[in-house]
Amino acid sequence: MTSVRTVLVIGGGTAGNGLTVLLRKAGIDVDLVEAKTDWNVSGSGITLQGNALRVLREIGVWDQVREAGFGFGSVGITAPDGTVLHVARDVRTGGDDLPATLGMQRPQLQRTLIDAVKASGAKVRLGTTVESLASDDTGVWVRFDDGTGGRYDLVVGADGISSATRAMIGITERPEPTGMAIWRTPAPRPAGVERTDLAYGGSCYIAGYCPTGPDTVYAYLVEPKRDRATIDPDSYADEMRRLAAGYGGHWAGIAASITDPKQVNYTWFDRHLVEGPWHRGRVVLVGDAAHACPPTLAQGAAMSLEDAWVLAQLLTSKDEFDEQLLLDYHARRLPRVRMVVDNSCQIGQWLIDGVRDADVPGLMGRTMTVLRELP
Structure with a gap:
């Protein structure tokens, strides 16, 4: 266990909620702030590949996800008229004991994660944003939009593709x-x-x-x-x-x-990838704040959940916290995330360019084979 005992998570979406629960399981005190008063319970549906389900199982919500969603193991390619041209088995990226793919209503996934955050004992403030961050060698001073403030050992920006945290700490890459x-x-x-x-x-x-x-x-x-x-x-x-x-x-x-x-x-x-370190001082990014891509591989939620899992593993397995821990987090995540971002965008570009002989199934299969490995 590192010396990190207090963490502020900014953003109550998939990555922020998942990280909060994982850190609370390890006994770390977590405050979570979310800008939206409804805790972002919205959207239509979401496709979760096995590597996303693997992390949801670690968070402790797999039983609820399995019950609420619809698991399956193949994808069909059809002509516009509906004629089925090809059916391929999906790679089980989460291992053989999990479905290859599960579809779920996005609001239901969010409600499931919200329930897990509440049960974890984390302190949650809705309708709250961060106005300023001041990081030093031992922690971060935070000022909220209601005039209150606090000091934390670590701050995590999980506030999405338009992340205010990313801008606040001077990372200039934009979607x-x-x-x-x-x-x-x-x-x-x-x-x-x-x-x-x-x-x-x-x-x-x-x-x-x-x-x-x-x-x-x-x-x-x-x-x-x-x-x-x-x-x-x-x-x-x-x-x-x-x-x-x-x-x-x-x-x-x-x-x-x-x-x-x-x-x-x-x-x-959008395409978004922060190539350099995902932290400044003791403020670090996870999920869409650091990377995002078209859903052509259905890996956006999975990459965000993997970020949360890897960061939680490092924070709870190292004896001391130092900058190297955050550099190790970035080094573990960047090659895998870059592959997903690049390959997701490649599929889209082939479609834009009208490339008739594009090997979309092959690229999907190669990507999913890599993702079977633990992050």
Whole structure:
């Protein structure tokens, strides 16, 4: 156990919640602050590969995730008309005792992690942000937006792709758009949908869906990015339904259910990777604050959870805390994260460029084989 006894986690998303529980299991005092008053319980669906499930098991929520989600072991490639062209077995990146893939409603995953944070005894403050950080050799002075403050042995920025913590400590890398955007929505699960199916081409770059429970799916359409300011949010359902009309098979039933614009989300794909150290002094980044990529490999949550796992392992296994611990964290994570970011973006670029002989299945398989190894 290191000399770190008090930690502030900034951001209550997947990485921040997971890290909080792992540190509390080791007896470390953790305060968690989250900017949103609803603790960020939102979204449509999420695809979790086995290496994400492996960390969720370490956190202690695998039983709840397994019960709430839908596990499966293959991915189908279809033509835009719905004809199945190929079905491939997914690599079990979390080991043979876990599903290769599990779909889940994102709000349910967040609620599961929230319950685990509450049960851990961590102190949580919602609707709270950090105004300033002052790191020295032995800790970090923190000032919050309500005028209160405190001192911690370590501060962890888990505040997402637009991380204020990252900017506050002087890391200058910023997310860059890849040229793609995605429409997402939850929908009723059509009879017979028991895996992810992906159609490449047609009216969009990608049309896909993933079962997220006994009765639900998460459906998505990927297209060239547009100026978001020109899209009326009230038209989101109509627009997604219009794009979905270009696809056959199960898409007819999914499209018919897309009626509520508030259930539809539209976002750009970004590439983000901090190549240099992910810390300054005693403030360190995890998850999307340090790296993010298009979901073409469905590895965003997994990479964030692995960050939390590796950092918690180092903090709880070393006798002393020093800068080398944070450098070791970066060294363990960077090659694996860079591979996922680069390969996720490569798939997207092949689609943008219209490369007909792109080896998408091969690249996916090679990446997942590497990810079977522990981070």
